[in-house]
Structure formats: structure tokens, C-alpha cells
Amino acid sequence: MSTAYVSGRVPARYERLVTKQARAARTSKSDLVARYVIEKSLETEFPGVSFRDSLSGREAYLTGHRVAVWEVLAVYDETKSVEKTAAHFRWPRVLVKRALAYARAFPEEISRARDGETDTAAVAG
Amino acid sequence: MTEKPTQPRLLADENTSHRFVSACRRLVQGFPVVHIARWQDGSWLGLDDAALLIACAESGLILVAFDRATLPWHAGQVIRAGERHGGLILFRRSVRSTNYGQQARLLTDFWTIEGHAWDWQNRVVYLPPSR
Numbered sequence: 001m002s003t004a005y006v007s008g009r010v011p012a013r014y015e016r017l018v019t020k021q022a023r024a025a026r027t028s029k030s031d032l033v034a035r036y037v038i039e040k041s042l043e044t045e046f047p048g049v050s051f052r053d054s055l056s057g058r059e060a061y062l063t064g065h066r067v068a069v070w071e072v073l074a075v076y077d078e079t080k081s082v083e084k085t086a087a088h089f090r091w092p093r094v095l096v097k098r099a100l101a102y103a104r105a106f107p108e109e110i111s112r113a114r115d116g117e118t119d120t121a122a123v124a125g
Numbered sequence: 126m127t128e129k130p131t132q133p134r135l136l137a138d139e140n141t142s143h144r145f146v147s148a149c150r151r152l153v154q155g156f157p158v159v160h161i162a163r164w165q166d167g168s169w170l171g172l173d174d175a176a177l178l179i180a181c182a183e184s185g186l187i188l189v190a191f192d193r194a195t196l197p198w199h200a201g202q203v204i205r206a207g208e209r210h211g212g213l214i215l216f217r218r219s220v221r222s223t224n225y226g227q228q229a230r231l232l233t234d235f236w237t238i239e240g241h242a243w244d245w246q247n248r249v250v251y252l253p254p255s256r
Contacts, residue, residue: 052173053195054193054194054195055194055195055198056194056195064170064171065139065170065171066138066139066140066161066170066172066174066177067139067140068193071140071191071193071222074222075222075223078221078222078223079223084223087144088142088144088222088223089139089142090142090143090162116194117192117193117194117195118192118193118194118218
């Protein structure tokens, strides 16, 4: 994947905050800033989608819900219908459509998340 | 006939369907399962895995969900952090998301025969069980 350089100035307090968060996440400040830029721009492009940590990396999920985009796609793959998928979750159709729009835009990412969550040997407590 | 309210012991996570909960109740009247969207007015829907597991322990609830590798991993993290979780029942991926009848039979059979009597603290069980 080709990459591009993005830069911008922020008040010093935010630089300190990002530095602290990068340390906590055991990553570099530049990697964390890159992640913030990517995820925030995607959240703006795909309203209703947010990102969270998962065992296989960051994953897209429905904001305010506990369901990952790949899980919505999995149900849709079974039902072949937005209406039936919405009925499964008892959600408005718009939520399902938003999840599917994201899944269509990033099929490899969603496939990777799905494989990571369903193929990984379970680590139970 | 009015169904007698039952104190829930099982909390169905959001990746399960309300139809699964209804199917459980059709099989076993008063089956003690509630969907997370109906529990506490849906206020637990916004909880992340670790917070949900701890909240379930505090309320004496066992979480029922489709297997997502991250969930049992978080259960392990909760224990390693010195907290406890209230137990997890996970449907294996061989169980289709929309096969509500199979899900309900697996859960009600397991719960009625053995699960109801167990100590669930920090326990993880997969359905169908591996025999």
C-alpha cells in the first residue's frame, strides 16, 4: 500500500496527550497519529462506524452497539436481505446499510477481521 | 396465561438475536434469559467487552454470545487484572447466526441439564460442547 505524508500543527497540550497515549499503547507517536487520522476520517466518511481494539487489531463496529461490521456482514451473508438482517438485530435498516457500505468499501479489512475472530484459537480465562 | 417474571441469569449479547431469546422461551417457559437491548433499558449496549464482563459479574449474569476470539481473550484479561467475570457461554461458529431454533435448543438443553447448577465465576463454555 502506498503511503503519503500528512502534517499539521496542534496546541502543545494535545501533543503531550498523544505522546502519553502512544506510550500507553506501546507504539510510536507518528503511528498513533496516523491511526487517529485514518480512523477519524473514516468515521466522518461512514457515520455510525467507529473503531475498537480486537485480538486481530483495530476493527470497525457500529457506534453505540457491541456488534462489529463483520458480524453484520455475516448475518447478511446468511439472510441475503437488509430487511431480514435489520430484523435479526431489531435495528433500523439504516444501521445495516451503513455497516454494509463500510464492508463494501473495505472488503479485505473486514475479511481479515472476520478470519481473525473466528479462526483464532480461543484464549479463555 | 401470563408468564411469571423470572430473574434473568443469562444475558444474550447483541450479536445474538431477539428471536433466539424468544425461541428459548418457547422451548422452556420462564427460561431465565434476557437480551442485552432489553436489560437495564439497553444502557449496557455501549459497554466494551471488559466492562460488560465485570458488570455481568456484579449482577450475577452469565453472558451468552457468538464466539468472537476477542471476548474470551478479554475474559482472561479481566481475571489477570484481578477482577472476575460472571461466566461466558459462546456459540461456536458452526452454529449459524440465524438458526435461532438450534441456538435455543443448545442453550436450553445445556442449561436445564447441567449449566444451571454450576458455579459460573470465571468459567467459559462453548456450545455445542466438544465431546
